[in-house]
Amino acid sequence: xxxxxxxxxxxxxxxxxxxxxxxxxxxxxxxxxxxxxxxxxxxxxxxxxxxxxxxxxxxxxxxxxxxxxxxxxxxxxxxxxxxxxxxxxxxxxxxxxxxxxxxxxxxxxxxxxxxxxxxxxxxxxxxxxxxxxxxxxxxxxxxxxxxxxxxxxxxxxxxxxxxxxxxxxxxxxxxxxxxxxxxxxx
Amino acid sequence: xxxxxxxxxxxxxxxxxxxxxxxxxxxxxxxxxxxxxxxxxxxxxxxxxxxxxxxxxxxxxxxxxxxxxxxxxxxxxxxxxxxxxxxxxxxxxxxxxxxxxxxxxxxxxxxxxxxxxxxxxxxxxxxxx
Numbered sequence: 672x673x674x675x676x677x678x679x680x681x682x683x684x685x686x687x688x689x690x691x692x693x694x695x696x697x698x699x700x701x702x703x704x705x706x707x708x709x710x711x712x713x714x715x716x717x718x719x720x721x722x723x724x725x726x727x728x729x730x731x732x733x734x735x736x737x738x739x740x741x742x743x744x745x746x747x748x749x750x751x752x753x754x755x756x757x758x759x760x761x762x763x764x765x766x767x768x769x770x771x772x773x774x775x776x777x778x779x780x781x782x783x784x785x786x787x788x789x790x791x792x793x794x795x796x797x798x799x800x801x802x803x804x805x806x807x808x809x810x811x812x813x814x815x816x817x818x819x820x821x822x823x824x825x826x827x828x829x830x831x832x833x834x835x836x837x838x839x840x841x842x843x844x845x846x847x848x849x850x851x852x853x854x855x856x857x
Numbered sequence: 858x859x860x861x862x863x864x865x866x867x868x869x870x871x872x873x874x875x876x877x878x879x880x881x882x883x884x885x886x887x888x889x890x891x892x893x894x895x896x897x898x899x900x901x902x903x904x905x906x907x908x909x910x911x912x913x914x915x916x917x918x919x920x921x922x923x924x925x926x927x928x929x930x931x932x933x934x935x936x937x938x939x940x941x942x943x944x945x946x947x948x949x950x951x952x953x954x955x956x957x958x959x960x961x962x963x964x965x966x967x968x969x970x971x972x973x974x975x976x977x978x979x980x981x982x983x984x985x986x
Contacts, residue, residue, distance in 0.1 A: 692858050699866040706870055706893055710877030715886065722889050725870075729896050736863065738903045741920050745899075748924050753892060753931050760885045760935040764948040775880050776951050782879030790872030797864040804860040806908045813907045814917050822914040823921065830918070834925050841929035848936035 691808060695735050702728030713770040719757050726750050736806070738814030863904035870897035884938045884948045888931060895927045 705724035712718050726749040733742035812818070823831060870893055877890025899920045906916025942948045 689858065692862060695858060695862050699862065703866065703869055703873070706873045709893065710873055710881065710886075710890055715883060718886055718889060722892065725893065726896060729900060732863065732866070732900060733903055735858075736903055736907050738907065738917055738920075741899075741903055741917055741924075744921060744924055748928055749892070749896070753928060756931055756935055757885055757889060760888075760938060763939055764883075764885065764942045766883065766885070766948075773882060773949075774886070776882040779880045782876050785879060786872045786876035789875050790869055793868035793871065794865055797868055798861055801860045801864055804908065806858045806860050806863075806904065807910075808858055808907070813910070814903070814914070818914065819917060819921075823918055826913050827918045830922060834922055838925060838929055841933050845932045845936040848933070848940050 691735055695732060698728050698731045698735070702732065711775075713772065713774045714768075715761055715766045715771060715774065716758070716768060719754055719761060722757070723750055723754050726754070733814075736814075737808055737812045739812065740814050740816045740819040860904065860908055863900055867897040867900040867904070870894075870900070882949050882951050884941070884950050885935070887950060888934050888938070891934075892927065892931065895923060899923055 702725050705721045705728060709718050709721040709725060712721065726745065730742045730745040730750070733739075733745060874890045874892075874894030874897060877893060878887055881887050881890060902916040902920045902923070906914060906920075909916070938948050941953065945953065947953070
């Protein structure tokens with residue numbers, strides 16, 4: 672994983688990675704660790720709270736990639752609403768607060784095998800393909816709010832409107848699904 | 858910055874999400890793992906958008922759309938999980954075996970098959986749970 676990336680960087684004479692790279696690496700390690708704890712912890716509420724760390728780390732990664740608007744949208748929507756929704760769901764389904772021994776199902780070895788195979792294949796392909804590719808982070812900021820607003824409302828207006836209709840449909844669907852049915856109905 | 862850093866991070870996050878989807882029992886934890894996978898895709902989109910310096914910024918626009926779709930998905934998913942929990946008394950994906958081919962309870966399977974699993978069978982399952 673990371674050693675492979677470092678080896679690829681050193682092969683191209685990057686003896687001293689830039690500060691952005693070091694920051695990206697450290698925040699990426701924190702994100703990966705938080706994601707691992709999220710999928711392996713036996714305390715369900717802790718999983719949701721570690722998910723906050725993982726998603727916040729990803730927001731920092733977006734900031735390091737100069738995509739500011741995406742980063743703040745990530746913080747607002749994921750950390751702000753999705754995790755709160757997940758916590759609501761955990762509470763409403765009467766999830767056990769302490770550690771629950773049956774958090775993992777019986778097909779855990781198969782899951783580990785599939786995940787390791789997927790990780791190995793993806794990392795191998797990605798490292799092999801982009802060994803000699805660098806992102807140029809200098810110059811103008813790629814994803815400031817001004818730039819994002821301009822491209823979103825100049826070139827992507829139609830998908831944007833379709834997406835708002837989709838969100839409305841999802842809202843109506845969630846209300847219909849979670850509405851308590853009366854006795855005589857249905 | 859080397860492009861491999863965000864690409865490898867996204868690949869590993871995706872693999873972690875795959876593990877979570879396959880190994881977790883609670884449906885809400887499965888939804889969390891799906892969120893991790895979607896975020897891995899988002900990181901890839903942003904990284905490649907910044908690398909290619911796309912004039913339309915298709916990657917970032919698509920990331921915003923993915924985030925919105927993920928929000929819709931989590932809303933609908935939680936509503937479904939809550940409805941299943943209300944009807945069956947559990948949010949455990951291993952115990953929701955209505956559509957599984959099991960020779961032992963084939964009589965129960967026909968009544969709760971598909972979307973026709975309405976209020977009477979749900980109440981029965983809740984009473985037994």
